Amino acid sequence: MAYYGISTNLVVYLTKKLHQGTVESSNNISNWGGSVWLMPLAGAYVADAYLGRYWTFIIASCIYLMGMCLLTLSVSLPSLRPPECDAGVAFENCPKASPLQKGIFFLALYIIVLGTAGTKPNIATMGADQFDDFDPKEKSHKLSFFNWWYFSILIGVLFSTTFLVYIQDNIGSPITRMLQVFVAAVRKWKVSVPKDAKELHELSIEEYASNGRSRIAHTSFISFLDKAAIKTGQNSPWMLCTVTQIEETKQMTKLVPISIFTIIPSTLGMHLFTLFIRQGMTLDKRMGPHFNISPGNLVSITIIFTLICIAVYDCIFVPFVRRYTKNPRGITILQRIGIGLVLNIIILVIASLVERKRLIVARENNRLGMNDTIPLTIFILLPQFALSGVADNFVEVAKLEFFYDQAPETMKSLGTACSTASYGLGGFLSTFVISAVADITQRNGRKGWILDNVNVSRLDYYYAFIAIISLFNFICFGIVAKFFVYNDVEHNKSGLEMNTTSSQDKAHRPK
Numbered sequence: 001m002a003y004y005g006i007s008t009n010l011v012v013y014l015t016k017k018l019h020q021g022t023v024e025s026s027n028n029i030s031n032w033g034g035s036v037w038l039m040p041l042a043g044a045y046v047a048d049a050y051l052g053r054y055w056t057f058i059i060a061s062c063i064y065l066m067g068m069c070l071l072t073l074s075v076s077l078p079s080l081r082p083p084e085c086d087a088g089v090a091f092e093n094c095p096k097a098s099p100l101q102k103g104i105f106f107l108a109l110y111i112i113v114l115g116t117a118g119t120k121p122n123i124a125t126m127g128a129d130q131f132d133d134f135d136p137k138e139k140s141h142k143l144s145f146f147n148w149w150y151f152s153i154l155i156g157v158l159f160s161t162t163f164l165v166y167i168q169d170n171i172g173s174p175i176t177r178m179l180q181v182f183v184a185a186v187r188k189w190k191v192s193v194p195k196d197a198k199e200l201h202e203l204s205i206e207e208y209a210s211n212g213r214s215r216i217a218h219t220s221f222i223s224f225l226d227k228a229a230i231k232t233g234q235n236s237p238w239m240l241c242t243v244t245q246i247e248e249t250k251q252m253t254k255l256v257p258i259s260i261f262t263i264i265p266s267t268l269g270m271h272l273f274t275l276f277i278r279q280g281m282t283l284d285k286r287m288g289p290h291f292n293i294s295p296g297n298l299v300s301i302t303i304i305f306t307l308i309c310i311a312v313y314d315c316i317f318v319p320f321v322r323r324y325t326k327n328p329r330g331i332t333i334l335q336r337i338g339i340g341l342v343l344n345i346i347i348l349v350i351a352s353l354v355e356r357k358r359l360i361v362a363r364e365n366n367r368l369g370m371n372d373t374i375p376l377t378i379f380i381l382l383p384q385f386a387l388s389g390v391a392d393n394f395v396e397v398a399k400l401e402f403f404y405d406q407a408p409e410t411m412k413s414l415g416t417a418c419s420t421a422s423y424g425l426g427g428f429l430s431t432f433v434i435s436a437v438a439d440i441t442q443r444n445g446r447k448g449w450i451l452d453n454v455n456v457s458r459l460d461y462y463y464a465f466i467a468i469i470s471l472f473n474f475i476c477f478g479i480v481a482k483f484f485v486y487n488d489v490e491h492n493k494s495g496l497e498m499n500t501t502s503s504q505d506k507a508h509r510p511k
Helices: 002-016 022-038 040-076 099-129 136-162 174-187 205-210 223-229 243-253 256-260 263-273 275-280 295-325 333-364 378-406 409-441 459-483 501-508
Strands: 374-377
Touching: 002 022, 022 099, 040 099, 174 223, 174 243, 174 409, 223 243, 243 409, 256 409, 256 459, 263 333, 263 378, 263 409, 263 459, 275 295, 275 333, 275 378, 275 459, 295 378, 333 374, 333 378, 333 459, 374 378, 378 409, 409 459
Parallel strands: none
Antiparallel strands: none
């Protein structure tokens, strides 16, 4: 929870509090995130070669706690962060963090990386070690341990990305503010909305400016929520909300459909670490006469292709396409997500064909045992792992950018959290779908598609099934994206979301 609580809010803190630009903050986050996921290799080595899992975990936990304490001080003490940027001051003129302030902040983050190096690779292993393989009952429980272990992780991810929202300004929880709008609107459902929006409750521009916030103009989108701003004599925050508060809620509400249609692609990310690797365990792992590659190493191919594609996309693709679309991003954020969804479908089709080939070779060579190695190189899985990295560049990166960009100013953290929450929900969905498919396909004495022995399973059917679901998901996403109206570019302080003349006209019509 601590890690995801930090990672989902880091971009907001770097830009809003340390006043770092998009490129600098993105690079800092990428470097930190890459370190978090790479350093466990060192922690695992130390545990296995020197200290053992228990002491490595204990020492790493203490280091992690030190990093969290230092990070708390860094973001809490006024002397350890630059002054707030005054209203009306251009972003580039905001006071920058001093070398000392940045040094302490990033020192804390990388101390957390050191702590993560020793905790991530050892805690799950320690848990699994508690089961006695010689006890039939405990051995059966051990088979389910990692399922429930991952389930508990996703619970933590979902909690941290939904409720652990960093709120530095005194504006209250964004979730509470949204609930107040819905409750107030429902409680006044019989009251008619006035034709003149000026009759709705709203604070003066000066009051917002004094708190470093902006007032949002009224729109007719989801007009039912406007009932929350109708003055009835009761001034409770659960009975009367401002127009700006309602518009913030509207902006978050219209992100929900997009969030829903990015859950399905997240299931593919789970397959990358489960079913794909399970296939690799049955294949010929030799790479040359003296070296064997681990199936888990294939995930690094995904990471490498993601890194390459991010660089190519930003340095080559965007400048080239921008000349024709006149969009500073090259293509819109939703178009970028859409391309990623298509790539996910292609990956599943390839995975299905590769698995079909693997099963044919297994039958031809009578390698149908659970631990049998099939005479087929593990590198046959390379295309699906590589394309997963390409797809991540489109879906995951664009998803993070979209939710941050389109969320209202006071709910940027919650917007960022939506992108990771959809990944967590994708994990739950993956668990449900795999369990359901395995159960349904084994009814009435049938063999089933997903068995413990993947050499007699029909994962090719399963991948084809998920590809069909993903195709339907893409069609639904395309319909929603077609009618999605981006926030008014004039109110987007980043100035990045610029459209062509026709799309600007569309953005100004009532939402």
